[in-house]
Amino acid sequence: MSAGLAERVKALAQEVGFDRAAISDAQPLHEAERRIKASITAGYLDGLHWFTTERAQRATHPTGLMPGARAILVLSASYLARMTPPAPEPGRPRGRIARYAWGADYHDVLRDMARALVERLPAVAGRSVRSRIFVDSSPLAERPVAQRAGLGWFGKNTNILLPGAGSWSFLAAVILDLDLEPDQPLRKTCGACTLCLQACPTQALPAAYVLDGPKCISFLTIELRAAIPRALRPRMGTWVFGCDDCQEVCPVNRKAPTARLAALRPRTVDDAYPELLPLLGLDAEGFRTRYRGTPITRPKLWGFQRNVCVALGNASDPAAVPVLGRVLADNDRHPLVRGHAAWALGRLGGGAARRALTATVSKSLDRTIRAEVTAALAMHQG
Ligand code: B12
Structure with a gap:
């Protein structure tokens, strides 16, 4: 288990453009599996036809997503931009777009950065590295893995909150066949706030x-x-x-x-x-x-x-x-x-x-x- 290598991999993540990086082991995410399956049963994922119990199973078993998985590098990139809403003008009503969609498609932006990272990994690890990148489109329970890696904590609105940065961050993950020292989950919670x-x-x-x-x-x-x-x-x-x-x-x-x-x-x-x-x-x-x-x-x-x-x-x-x-x-x-x-x-x-x-x-x-x-x-x- 290499702590030095973990730190070098995290530094590389920042070099390619991610704000933060943390490491989780590749063990099954049992708690998340239970909660996601309960959400399906309760009808809370109705309307997402692709979100089946089979997907919940796969999303919480990293070694099934990449045989030989040893660690998961969890990454974040803030999308928080500021834009003052224009003064209301009669005859010209305006709508609102969620902040995460104000700019370019994050799937493309984060995937490009993750690819750049993966390309440079062999030089850092001193050997060839097997990896699989996840930016939302493929099944990996990104929030639970980010929580386990200590990147942030679960907010009551179900988003991952990063210390000092809140939830205005996208998540990405790279499953690796490298033995890396995992980080610990944070002890933080939202307290009594609702x-x-x-x-x-x-x-x-x-x-x-x-x-x-x-x-x-x-x-x-x-x-x-x-x-x-x-x-x-x-x-x-x-x-x-x-x-x-x-x-x-x-x-x-x-x-x-x-x-x-x-x-x-x-x-x-x-x-x-x-x-x-x-x-x-x-x-x-x-x-x-x-x-x-x-x-x-x-x-x-x-x-x-x-x-x-x-x-x-x-x-x-x-x-x-x-x-x-x-x-x-x-x-x-x-x-x-x-x-x-x-x-x-x-x-x-x-x-x-x-x-x-x-x-x-x-x-x-x-x-x-x-x-x-x-x-x-x-x-x-x-
Ligand atoms: C499907 C999906 C949606 C669906 C959600 C359907 C649903 N009922 O969850 C819809 C379209 C509604 C949606 C909305 C949004 N989404 Co979305 N979405 C996803 C996607 C693809 C899967 C999420 C999922 O698995 N949901 C199923 C639920 C049940 O599981 P979960 O959310 O992972 O975690 C739950 C359990 O696992 C459990 N849990 C597990 N372990 C533990 C441990 C502890 C201690 C606790 C307390 C809880 C807990 O708690 C969680 C809440 O129920 C992910 C990407 C991915 N591959 O993970 C992005 C993702 C979650 N979405 C994201 C974003 C940005 C959004 C929006 C903010 C976009 C917007 N502004 O409109 C909203 C937020 C709405 C909200 N309050 O959650 C980001 C969240 C980033 C972050 N910082 O958390 C993600 C990670 C995409 C990304 N790569 O960045 N999304």
């Missing part, structure tokens, strides 16, 4: 360390490939991609320093607080051009515009009414975008919104759009 549990607008944190995924705004705006449940829409505020509500209230996060990786920073104010109405004008090509290389392409154009409609419903700006009316009437649009435009018209209220909704009643409409129009008209009456 601010994050109270702050979640959709009550997606039913208890400390438990996330009810199907209620999480991050899930609803990024992963859900269907209609957003109507009861949750009014609580989503103006988030159009991801959500930071449970992180923004965290006292540990208030003291965090900003990220050193320039690629993860926003270039313009619209990368963080996009003007909403122009987003409904994007076609597939315009969407790709604008968001290529960022995480925002994940929900596809229709999923993103579905979210934009909900945000417009919540933004209370009457300038949205004619635009939403045109979206609702447009046969070439995805039915879910049209349906959510109807909901937004119902939520905004007023004569013009009602006229836009009633104008569609006589038309032949997809069943799901018709149900949304009926529900939206009922909101006007209520």
Whole structure:
């Protein structure tokens, strides 16, 4: 077991751009396996069709992910950027994008750094090194392994909090066939603080360390490939991609320093607080051009515009009414975008919104759009 080699590997991680590095052994993560399987049973991972008990098993058994695994190098990179929201301007409502998606796609940025690290490992170890890189896309329970390596502790909002840096950090891991001295888990906890549990607008944190995924705004705006449940829409505020509500209230996060990786920073104010109405004008090509290389392409154009409609419903700006009316009437649009435009018209209220909704009643409409129009008209009456 080499402590000196562990320190040299961690120093290399910083040289290639990671902020922090810590080492875990490659033993199974039994506690995480139990908790993740309990989450699946409770329905907290519903909607993520790939998140099966088989995946939970694999994600918590590092030697199954790389035979011969001896240690796991766990890495972090801060994505905390600061951007002051522009003053509200009537007629130009804006939405919000979660901080982690303000800049380039972190999968690419962190994977490139991890590859650079792996390439230099043989020179540091004095022999060839077998390794496997994990940046979210492949199954490894990254948060539990980061906790075991002492990189941070589990916050009650389920995110890993790093001492002095909070949770505004991505995680990555490299399984290695090197014998490296493991670090010890931290003794820190969130104490009696429950601010994050109270702050979640959709009550997606039913208890400390438990996330009810199907209620999480991050899930609803990024992963859900269907209609957003109507009861949750009014609580989503103006988030159009991801959500930071449970992180923004965290006292540990208030003291965090900003990220050193320039690629993860926003270039313009619209990368963080996009003007909403122009987003409904994007076609597939315009969407790709604008968001290529960022995480925002994940929900596809229709999923993103579905979210934009909900945000417009919540933004209370009457300038949205004619635009939403045109979206609702447009046969070439995805039915879910049209349906959510109807909901937004119902939520905004007023004569013009009602006229836009009633104008569609006589038309032949997809069943799901018709149900949304009926529900939206009922909101006007209520
Ligand atoms: C699926 C997923 C999601 C789903 C979550 C579904 C769910 N119900 O968990 C959705 C889409 C909602 C999501 C949202 C977000 N995600 Co996400 N997500 C993942 C992913 C791919 C898997 C997470 C997972 O396995 N979830 C299943 C749950 C049950 O397991 P878990 O979270 O790992 O850990 C739980 C248990 O294992 C248990 N546990 C295990 N051992 C121990 C030990 C102790 C002592 C305790 C107390 C608890 C405990 O507690 C945890 C909470 O239940 C990871 C990447 C990865 N491969 O790990 C990123 C990841 C967790 N996400 C990340 C981020 C940044 C986010 C968002 C902040 C993005 C945003 N701003 O919108 C939000 C945060 C929402 C939140 N409060 O958690 C980061 C988190 C970084 C960090 N510092 O913690 C990760 C690690 C990606 C990365 N590589 O950086 N995400």
